Amino acid sequence: MTDDRPSSVSQPRGKALRLHRGLARIWGSDQRFRGWFTTSNNNDIGTLFLIVATSFFVIGGILAMLIRTQLATPDSAFMEPQVYSQIFTMHGTVMMFLFAIPFFEAMSMLLLPGMLGTRDLAFPRLGAYGLWVYIFGGSAVIIAMLMGLAPDGGWFMYPPLSSAAFSPGIGADVWLLGITSIEVSAIATAIEVIVTVLRYRAAGMSLSRMPIFAWYILVVSVMILTAFPPMILGSLLLEVERALNWPFFKVENGGDPLLWQHLFWLFGHPEVYIIFLPAAGMIATILPVMARTNLLGYGWVVAAAVSLAVLSFGLWVHHMFTTGIPHMGLAFFSAASTLVAVPTSVMIFSWIGTLWKGRARMELPMLWIMGFFATFVIGGLTGVMLAVVPFNWQVHDTHFVVAHLHYVLIGGYVFPMVAAIYYFMPLLTGRTRFFKLGEAAFWLVVPSFHITFFSIHMAGCWVSEGGPGPMTRIRDGRH
Template identity: 55%
Template sequence: MTDGLHTLPRSLPNALPNSLPRPEHELPHLKALWRTPPGWRFFSSVNNINIGLLYIGTALLFFVLAGILALLMRAQLAVPGNTLFDAGTYNQLFTMHGTVMMFLFAIPVVEAIAVFLLPGMLGARDLPFPRLSAYAYWAYAIGGLAFFCTLFFGVAPDGGWFMYPPLTSKEYSPGVNADFWLLGIGFIEISAIAGAIELIIGILFTRAPGMSLGKMPIYAWTMLVVAFMIVFAFPAVIAGTMLLELERAFDWPFFIAERGGDPILWQHLFWFFGHPEVYIIFLPAAGMVSMMIPTIAQTPLVGYRTIVVALLGVGVISFALWAHHMFTAGLGPMELSFVSAASMAVAVPTAIQVFAWIATLWRGRVRMSTPTLFLLGFLFIFVLGGLTGVMVAVLPFDWQAHDSYFIVAHLHYVLIGGMVFPMFAALYYWMPLVNGNMLSEKWGRWIFWLMFIGFNLAFFPMHISGLLGMPRRVYTYDAEMGWNLWNLLSSVGAFVLAAGIALFFIDLLRLVRRPARDNDNPWHAGTLEWLSSEDYSSRSIPHVHSREPLWHQPGLREEVEAGRHWLPGVVTGQRETLITSPVRALPMHVQMLPGDGWLPLIAAAGTAGFFLLLTVEQVLVAFACGIAAIAAVMRWLWEIDRKPPAAMVKIADDMHLPATASGRASHAWWATVIMLVVDATIFAALVFANIHVSMLLDVCPPPGAQLPEVAWPLGACVLLLCGSIAIEGVRRHARRLTEAERTAFLPWFCAIVFVAMLAMAGSYALDLSGQLRAGLTPSEQAWSATVAAMLGYQGFHVAILLLVSAYLLARAWAGHLAASGRTLDNAALLWHYTTLQGWAIAFVVNLLPRWMA
C-alpha cells in the first residue's frame, strides 16, 4: 500500500503547473459539486463558507443576548437601593452574562471567523474535515440555545461563570442550576476542541503549494498557536466539570474538605483553562489586526518573523499564569512570586506586536476608514487594559483590588478592547467576501464613536468605584458608600455602547438585503481570501511565491480562474482539495471531501440531547439521543471511509498524486494524534487531582482505603499489552497484503480483533475487581473518589474501543478491509493509547503510594 511519500516532489515548478487550455466541461462540473443547497436544505451544508457564516451569526446572537443581560444588570446598579431584581435573579443574570460571553461568544466567534476565512486564505477548497466543522457548529448552536433558555425557567446557573465550590456543591446549590452549567458547558468545550483539531490539520496540511511556513499569513500562524492552546487548556476545565458533576450526582467528595477534598483543586483546574483562555480570545483578534493593518497602510507587515516568535511566546507563557487569579487563595510565596513574574513577562511579546503594528502604520500611507477607526480604538483601549493588567500582577496591589470592580474594569478593557473592537474592524473589512457589498462608511463612523465613547464611559468609572471599595457581584448598595455617580455613569455608558451596536446590526441587515455581486477586493489586499467569492474558494489552487501573492503576482486572479494552477478540474468525481506537506507545502496527495448531508446535524442534536436530558434526569430519552448520535457518526464514517476511484490522479500537466494516504502520510492520522493529546491532557488533570488530594493526607492511602494486591493491576497490564500487540500485528500484516490476499485473511483478521477485544475487556475487569475487592469506596473520601474517576475514564475508553472494533469487523465483513486502512491505523493509535493509560493508572494508583510509603 502506498503511503504517498514516494510521489512527494523535491521542489515546485517555476512555470505555471497547467500551461494547456482547460476543457470547457471542467468548470460547470466543479460549480455543480460545490453548489450550496437551496431553501431549508441549506442547513445540511458542510461547506466551510456556509458553516462559518452560521457560526459567526450564532456567535453574534449570543453576543447580543449577553449584552442584554449586561444592560439589565446596569439598570439594577444605576442607582442605590434598586429593587428591579432580587438577589437570586441577579445572581443568574451575572452568571449567564459571563458564561455566555466567555463560552458561547468569545471562543466560538474566533473559531467561526477562522472557519470562514482560513480555507480561502490558505488557498484550499475547504478544511480537511468539513463534517467535523458542521458537527462542532450544530452541537454548539443547539446546546448553547438550550442552555440560554434555562434563564426563562428559573433554572439558570447562579454560582458565577467560574462556578467555585463549595458554593456550587449539592449542599449549597441543591437544584439543577449548576448541573446545566456543568453538563452544558462541558460538551460545548468538546465542540471547541473539535474545531481546534480541524484548524490545526487544515493549517498544516491544506496550504496552497509553495506556501511554506515562512510565507503563511500571520493570521494562520495565530490560529495555529491558538488551536494548540485550546488542545492543552480546555481539557482541564472538562476534567473539572466532570469531577464536580460526579460529586453532585454520586456524592464523590473531590472538593469537600471534610472528606479529604479541596475546593482549591477546582480553582487550579478551572484557571489552568481560564487564564490561557484570555489569550485564546485575544490572539485571534491580534492576528486579524496583523492582516488588516498592512492593507490599510498598503505596505507589508513590519517584523513578520518577530511577531511569529511573539505569538509563540504568548502561547507558552500564558500557561504559567493560571494562579494569577488565585493570589488571595492562600498559595505559597514561591508560587505567587513565579506567577507574578510570568504575569509581567507576558506583556513583552504582546508589546512586540503593538510596536510592529505602529511601525507598519508609520511606514505606510493610512486610509482613514471605519476599520481603521476600530483598529485605532482597539490600540488605545487594549494598551490601557494591559497597563491595568500589569498593576494587578503586582501582589500587594492585587490583594487590595481583588474581587473589586477594578478587576471588572480591567477584564472588560482587555476582552472588549482586545477582541470586540478588532472583531468589528474585521466585520467591516471582510464583509465583501459575504455578498460583495460593503457596510456603510457613514454609518460606520457613527457606530464607532458611539461604541468607543460608550465603552469608556461604561468601564473607566469602574476602576474608580473598585478602588473606592465596591466589590464584584453585588446586586445593590447603599447611597452612603459613595459609588452613586460612578455607577450611574457606567450605566449610561453601557446604553450608549448598546446604541452603537444596535446601529451596526441595522446596517448589517441593510447590507444582507442588497443583491449579491462578485468580490472585487475593494481594499486592494494582498492575501488569497480575496481571489474569489465562489463556494469552492477558487477554480484552481494557486501556486504561491510570497506572503502577499496578490501584490507580487499581479495576474494571479486571472490565472487561477482560467485553471492554470493546481487541481483545476474534478479528478475524483467528488469535492476535493490538495494535501500538502506541513513545512514546505509540497503536494502529497488529493483528499476527497464529503458532500452535504444531515448526519452532522443529527449527531450534534443527539449529543446535545444526551447531555441536556441527563441534567433533568430523563435517562432513557437521554440514552436514546446518545445512541442516535453514535449511529449518525458511524454512518458518516462509513460513507467517507471508501476506496478512491483510482490510485493516482492528475493534478497538473506533468504531475500525478495518490488519491489517498495512510499512516503518517495521512492528515487523518495526525488528527487522531492530536485528539489523543487532548485525551491525555484530560487524564493528566485527573492524575493531578489524585496527587493534589494525596498531598493533603498524612498517610496515603488514607484510613478506610486499601491498595489491591499487586497481581490484579499486573495481570491487567499484561492483558493490555497482549491486546496492543495483537492489533499492531494485524495492522502491519494487513498493509502488506494484496486485494486477493485480504479476502483470504479476513477470518484471521476478525479472530485476532475479537481476541484483542477480549483482552481489553478482561484487563479492565481485573482492574475493577482488584479495586472492589480492596474495598474501594469513592463516597467515603476524596482519594478513593479520584481513583474511581481514573478507573471510570479508562472504562469509557474500553467501551469506545469495543465500539471501534465492532465497526472494524463490520467493515471487514462488508468487503471494505482494503479501503479501511486509515481507519485501522487510527484505531491502532487509540488502542495503544488506552494501553498506556491503563499502565499509567496502575503506576499512579498502585505503585506510587507503595513507593512513597
C-alpha cells in the first residue's frame, strides 16, 4: 500500500506558492526608475517620505544658520529686514510643517507593517496620494522662497500682518495653499494608519499585546484627524479673505484677528504633542532593548499617551495669555497647561524605571536617548513655568519662549528620532555602520545645543529693549 501523504502535502504547498507569487506581483515594486513615481508599496512610499522630509530638514537647518549669522552681531547688514523676516518665517514653516510630521509618518510606514504582522498598510494608494500631495505643497513653498516670494509675517501668520494690506503679493497665498496641501497629506496618512492598526493586526494580537510604538502612532493619528481640520479651515478662511476681501479677521469689517489665533493654536499646540508622542514611542521601543529588559508599566504608559492626547486639546489658549481673555479663561487654561505635565512625567518615570531594573548598554542609540533626557526635562520644566500666567506675561514673545520651543522640539523629537535612525537603519538597509562617526557627532551636537539655547533662556529673561529685562523688573518689585 503506497503512502500518498507527500503528494497531498505538496499540492497545498504549490497552491500557496502560486498565490504568494501572484500577490508578490501585485504588491511588489517596479524596479525601473519610473517605479518610484507609480509605486504604492509601503516601503517605497516610506523611503520617499524619509528622503524628502530629511531634505526639508537640511533646508530648515540652513535657514537657521542664516538667522544665527544675522543675529551674531548688532546692527548686522548680512540680510535686509524683509529678507530676514522671510527666512525667519520659512525656518519655522519648514521645521514644523515640512519636516517634523512627515518624518515620523515615514518611520510609521516603514515599521508598522512588520510590527503588526501585515504585508502592507491598509490603503496603499492613499499613502501614495499623501506622499505626492506633500511633495507638491512643500515644493511650492520652497520654490516661492527661492523666488523671493516667501511670506514675512512669521510661521504662525497672524492677521493683520498676513492680510492683503500688510502682506501684498502672492507669497502668503502660496504659503496658505501649500500648508493646506501638507495638512491634507497628513490626514490621509493618519486614516491609513488608524485602519491598519485597528483592522490589520496579526491573528491573536490584541490591542493589549500590540507593540508600544503602534499604540503611540494610533493615538497620534487620532489627534491628527482632530487637530488638523481647524488649521485647514483657518487657512481657507484667510485665503478667501485675501482673495475676496471678506471680513473674517479684519476688525474694520467686523472680523476678529483673534479668531485666527484660536484656530491656529487649536491645531498648533496639539501639534507639539503630535510631534512628541512618536518620538516617545521610539524611546519606549528602543530603551527596553538597550536596557535588556521589558518596558516598565506598559498599561500606564498607554494610559499616559491617551491622557496626554486628550489634555493637549484643552490648553491652546496658553499661547494667548496676553490677549486680554477673561480671568476665568486664564485660570482654566493655566491649570490645564500645568496638568499636562502629569502624563508626561508618567512616561519619563516609566523609562527611568526601565533603566533602573535593567542594565543599559551605552551604544549610540542609547547616547541619543540620554541626550533626550537631559534636554527634554529642561524643556518640560520651562513649559510648566510658561503655564503660570504672571510669568508668562513677563516673558511672552521673548527669546525665553524661543529657547523653550527648541528644547522641547529638538530635545524631545530630533534626538529620539536620530536614535531611531541609528537603531532601525540596519533593519531597513541590511547594513551596519561602517564609519564610526556617530559618537563624535553626538558629543558635538548635544553640548553645542545646550550652550546655544540655554543662553537664549537667559537672553529672554534678562534683556529687553530700552531697559531692564522682565526678571529684573520682578526682582525690583516693579511688577
